Amino acid sequence: MKVLVIGGDGYCGWATALYLSNRGYEVGILDSLVRRHWDNELGVETLTPIAPIQQRLQRWQDLTGKTIDLFVGDITNYEFLHKTLKQFEPNTLVHFGEQRSAPFSMIDREHAVLTQVNNVVGTLNLLYAMREDFPDCHLVKLGTMGEYGTPNIDIEEGFITIEHNGRKDTLPYPKQPGSMYHLSKVHDSHNIDFACRIWGLRATDLNQGIVYGVLTEETGMDELLINRLDYDGVFGTALNRFCIQAAIGHPLTVYGKGGQTRGFLDIRDTVRCMELAIANPAKPGEFRVFNQFTELFNIAELANMVKKAGSGLGLNIEINNLDNPRVEKEEHYFNAKNTKLLDLGLNPHYLSDSLLDSLLNFAIKYQQRVDNKQILPKVSWHRK
Numbered sequence: 001m002k003v004l005v006i007g008g009d010g011y012c013g014w015a016t017a018l019y020l021s022n023r024g025y026e027v028g029i030l031d032s033l034v035r036r037h038w039d040n041e042l043g044v045e046t047l048t049p050i051a052p053i054q055q056r057l058q059r060w061q062d063l064t065g066k067t068i069d070l071f072v073g074d075i076t077n078y079e080f081l082h083k084t085l086k087q088f089e090p091n092t093l094v095h096f097g098e099q100r101s102a103p104f105s106m107i108d109r110e111h112a113v114l115t116q117v118n119n120v121v122g123t124l125n126l127l128y129a130m131r132e133d134f135p136d137c138h139l140v141k142l143g144t145m146g147e148y149g150t151p152n153i154d155i156e157e158g159f160i161t162i163e164h165n166g167r168k169d170t171l172p173y174p175k176q177p178g179s180m181y182h183l184s185k186v187h188d189s190h191n192i193d194f195a196c197r198i199w200g201l202r203a204t205d206l207n208q209g210i211v212y213g214v215l216t217e218e219t220g221m222d223e224l225l226i227n228r229l230d231y232d233g234v235f236g237t238a239l240n241r242f243c244i245q246a247a248i249g250h251p252l253t254v255y256g257k258g259g260q261t262r263g264f265l266d267i268r269d270t271v272r273c274m275e276l277a278i279a280n281p282a283k284p285g286e287f288r289v290f291n292q293f294t295e296l297f298n299i300a301e302l303a304n305m306v307k308k309a310g311s312g313l314g315l316n317i318e319i320n321n322l323d324n325p326r327v328e329k330e331e332h333y334f335n336a337k338n339t340k341l342l343d344l345g346l347n348p349h350y351l352s353d354s355l356l357d358s359l360l361n362f363a364i365k366y367q368q369r370v371d372n373k374q375i376l377p378k379v380s381w382h383r384k
Helices: 011-022 034-042 053-064 078-088 109-133 180-199 238-247 267-279 299-312 340-344 353-365
Strands: 002-006 026-031 069-072 092-095 138-144 159-164 167-172 202-208 210-212 252-255 261-266 287-292 295-298 319-322
Touching: 002 011, 002 078, 011 026, 011 053, 011 092, 011 267, 026 053, 026 078, 053 069, 069 078, 078 109, 092 109, 092 267, 109 138, 109 180, 138 180, 138 267, 167 180, 180 202, 180 287, 202 267, 210 238, 210 267, 238 252, 238 299, 238 353, 252 299, 261 267, 267 287, 267 340, 287 340, 295 299, 299 319, 299 353
Parallel strands: 002 026, 002 092, 026 069, 092 138, 138 202, 202 287, 210 261, 252 319
Antiparallel strands: 159 167, 261 295
């Protein structure tokens, strides 16, 4: 099985590429390396020191004897993409190659346009390349639970059965995205659905919750294989950010009241979900949607869990409720279904005191790399 991991230099992509390689898949990474450029643009660094991609891959080969092919380029360049696919000839395309930060997409018009062009055009190019030369290839695409928003009804896995005026149909679940980034993912989902219905392609859309953690079996093998861990106000996600703030004695930054409920999962479950989707592919013409999370928490709950775990390690942790820079409901109903991956065999890693201790100790180890000026949110959704 040949798997091309698009965006394989990023947080989820790197862990997935190594995981699949370790399990005998023939893996290639396609990446423009633009995520490193955005760090430079924002003046931030990941908490963990990340080696150049070529050095990372060489270290992987030295340790395991396994090679991962590297293709450096941009999938919005159709000629490059098509040439790469012809050269590698994948059975499965794992697509992480998108700008994944809601705050980044809301900085200004330029960043909103960059996000939508990068994400929507890149995915469209993939679909056309599949239609042209790889119609049997299975697209495994990273979506987001943020496509759904916070509706006052249960969130199904991609589709909902509706009765209206005496008639019944199963239709794509209504979307209420909360940022220009989440909007781009909705466009992706519609385009992929279209390609499956009209061209007979096969695809799995994995609507992922918020990922936490840094170590998988593979990324923990060596310092040069370590994964990135973002803590800044643009790319940092809630639990990772809280643990790093706790490690340096910075108050935990809870936006608003902290009543926002979201789905969460361990990065070890991210890579396993990818493998399950690859090993159990969609049928020709089928567009599947799996909700990829293991637990639901609100942000205030997470902050209190980190405070409790940190206190056990001797850390003095405060929680600050900041004015919410986002436009979102802070108190809302949220009940999302997530049975499809469990049915395929996912055995989740649930958030535990020991995992929080591990994350906090990891943050303490690298705390000297934290730039305090990058912690607070600097991007607002509100009209100026």
